[in-house]
Amino acid sequence: xxxxxxxxxxxxxxxxxxxxxxxxxxxxxxxxxxxxxxxxxxxxxxxxxxxxxxxxxxxxxxxxxxxxxxxxxxxxxxxxxxxxxxxxxxxxx
Amino acid sequence: xxxxxxxxxxxxxxxxxxxxxxxxxxxxxxxxxxxxxxxxxxxxxxxxxxxxxxxxxxxxxxxxxxxxxxxxxxxxxxxxxxxxxxxxxxxxxxxxxxxxxxxxxxxxxxxxxxxxxxxxxxxxxxxxxxxxxxxxxxxxxxxxxxxxxxxxxxxxxxxxxxxxxxxxxxxxxxxxxxxxxxxxxxxxxxxxxxxxxxxxxxxxxxxxxxxxxxxxxxxxxxxxxxxxxxxxxxxxxxxxxxxxxxxxxxxxxxxxxxxxxxxxxxxxxxxxxxxxxxxxxxxxxxxxxxxxxxxxxxxxxxxxxxxxxxxxxxxxxxxxxxxxxxxxxxxxxxxxxxxxxxxxxxxxxxxxxxxxxxxxxxxxxxxxxxxxxxxxxxxxxxxxxxxxxxxxxxxxxxxxxxxxxxxxxxxxxxxxxxxxxxxxxxxxxxx
Numbered sequence: 402x403x404x405x406x407x408x409x410x411x412x413x414x415x416x417x418x419x420x421x422x423x424x425x426x427x428x429x430x431x432x433x434x435x436x437x438x439x440x441x442x443x444x445x446x447x448x449x450x451x452x453x454x455x456x457x458x459x460x461x462x463x464x465x466x467x468x469x470x471x472x473x474x475x476x477x478x479x480x481x482x483x484x485x486x487x488x489x490x491x492x493x494x
Numbered sequence: 495x496x497x498x499x500x501x502x503x504x505x506x507x508x509x510x511x512x513x514x515x516x517x518x519x520x521x522x523x524x525x526x527x528x529x530x531x532x533x534x535x536x537x538x539x540x541x542x543x544x545x546x547x548x549x550x551x552x553x554x555x556x557x558x559x560x561x562x563x564x565x566x567x568x569x570x571x572x573x574x575x576x577x578x579x580x581x582x583x584x585x586x587x588x589x590x591x592x593x594x595x596x597x598x599x600x601x602x603x604x605x606x607x608x609x610x611x612x613x614x615x616x617x618x619x620x621x622x623x624x625x626x627x628x629x630x631x632x633x634x635x636x637x638x639x640x641x642x643x644x645x646x647x648x649x650x651x652x653x654x655x656x657x658x659x660x661x662x663x664x665x666x667x668x669x670x671x672x673x674x675x676x677x678x679x680x681x682x683x684x685x686x687x688x689x690x691x692x693x694x695x696x697x698x699x700x701x702x703x704x705x706x707x708x709x710x711x712x713x714x715x716x717x718x719x720x721x722x723x724x725x726x727x728x729x730x731x732x733x734x735x736x737x738x739x740x741x742x743x744x745x746x747x748x749x750x751x752x753x754x755x756x757x758x759x760x761x762x763x764x765x766x767x768x769x770x771x772x773x774x775x776x777x778x779x780x781x782x783x784x785x786x787x788x789x790x791x792x793x794x795x796x797x798x799x800x801x802x803x804x805x806x807x808x809x810x811x812x813x814x815x816x817x818x819x820x821x822x823x824x825x826x827x828x829x830x831x832x833x834x835x836x837x838x839x840x841x842x843x844x845x846x847x848x849x850x851x852x853x854x855x856x857x858x859x860x861x862x863x864x865x866x867x868x869x870x871x872x873x874x875x876x877x878x879x880x881x882x883x884x885x886x887x888x889x890x891x892x893x894x895x896x897x898x899x900x901x902x903x904x905x906x907x908x909x910x911x912x913x914x915x916x917x918x919x920x921x922x923x924x925x
Contacts, residue, residue, distance in 0.1 A: 402768050406747045409771035443739045445680050445746045445773035464773040465536060467658040468678050471671050472736050482529055485640050486621030490535045491772055492601050
């Protein structure tokens with residue numbers, strides 16, 4: 402059974418676009434006004450990672466659930482659907 | 495794609511497909527647009543589909559639809575750390591026609607359902623994102639897609655674009671959802687041999703079980719876990735309000751891992767192989783969160799309209815019913831050639847007069863009550879377990895004394911009055 406998120410994400414098919422459909426609008430805001438960096442915790446694909454002093458967005462592993470757009474306390478994430486046919490491809494459920 | 499349709503349906507989930515099916519069946523020219531590689535590629539649900547609403551669209555669908563198992567038993571597990579109080583209902587008539595509900599795998603089911611709409615004459619276009627509604631003089635006249643020259647026109651556009659409904663937001667039908675109006679749910683499909691599932695859940699090949707799990711499944715936060723039997727796999731998942739997840743700084747996949755490792759759950763899934771991991775939001779804002787449903791040339795259905803009854807885990811059935819109601823309204827509108835908000839408004843009144851509006855109204859304070867009063871999940875479920883433990887442990891203490899002790903524990907935190915108030919509040923929320 403898959404235990405780590407890495408194992409789980411490996412099981413999913415992602416048909417990635419070259420261009421990100423997710424964008425942090427103001428990177429300074431993450432550094433100065435967001436001590437919790439909630440998106441790095443609740444995102445089910447761990448798309449958001451705080452590295453050093455900057456938010457990195459690994460859009461390739463996005464489940465397109467919309468949680469980051471709604472859950473970001475500063476409405477600091479621009480959220481679109483990936484281009485038609487791209488992004489996550491669920492197969493079984 | 496410059497031709498004009500009677501109806502454009504955005505999103506080939508249960509709501510959009512049932513709308514497209516019904517409209518096409520009645521001779522309307524329908525375009526069904528899906529952003530995934532195929533219908534179902536972007537869709538997730540725990541896996542329970544009720545029979546009644548789909549049967550009204552496709553009679554005896556279970557004879558050909560890719561369903562997993564009819565559910566004959568509904569179990570409820572109230573978990574503590576190393577114990578649980580359980581209740582369940584098993585009815586063998588649910589295993590016979592016409593059945594009550596089924597477990598389904600969405601990628602298979604949605605693909606099949608959309609094909610049925612195509613058989614009725616709807617045109618299905620996959621791999622296409624609708625980026626915005628085309629509006630002229632306040633009336634929706636079509637959609638813009640991400641295809642080259644991708645504007646398409648129709649008399650009515652149906653928004654079946656799911657929980658996030660960016661299009662509903664674009665039209666100003668709703669503001670951004672609040673984190674307590676959506677539940678973030680993650681699940682895994684676990685491969686287990688049919689024979690092993692049957693043994694562990696005490697069922698036959700053509701019988702299924704659904705388990706709803708409360709308390710320790712969500713570490714006391716408002717939300718539930720679930721375990722549903724498919725043919726030769728089980729779906730296990732857990733979800734809480736997004737607000738709860740943010741507040742408690744939880745990682746959803748860790749919550750799921752904790753549930754899978756729970757000593758009460760682990761024996762059911764031992765030795766299983768993970769096939770897929772999925773995440774999705776569920777619109778659980780209830781009655782108060784229902785957006786504007788009708789505009790000039792536009793209707794909103796399914797998850798996009800927040801039609802989910804979280805207390806009864808109903809959603810896809812409401813989606814299908816609302817899609818059908820929308821189609822019927824459009825058919826009437828076509829007869830008189832008027833697609834204004836005034837004419838289409840009969841969809842709104844139909845929804846509110848139906849079980850959708852009535853059920854959501856009945857539970858309109860439920861989520862709010864349970865979120866504002868975390869004691870139900872945090873205190874009462876452990877207390878329930880403790881009470882059972884005390885009462886059934888034979889240690890020489892007379893039963894009457896045990897009852898007194900249990901009562902003292904129950905009222906220790908909040909007092910007799912507090913307990914009574916809590917019970918009344920819970921009853922009021924679901925009455």
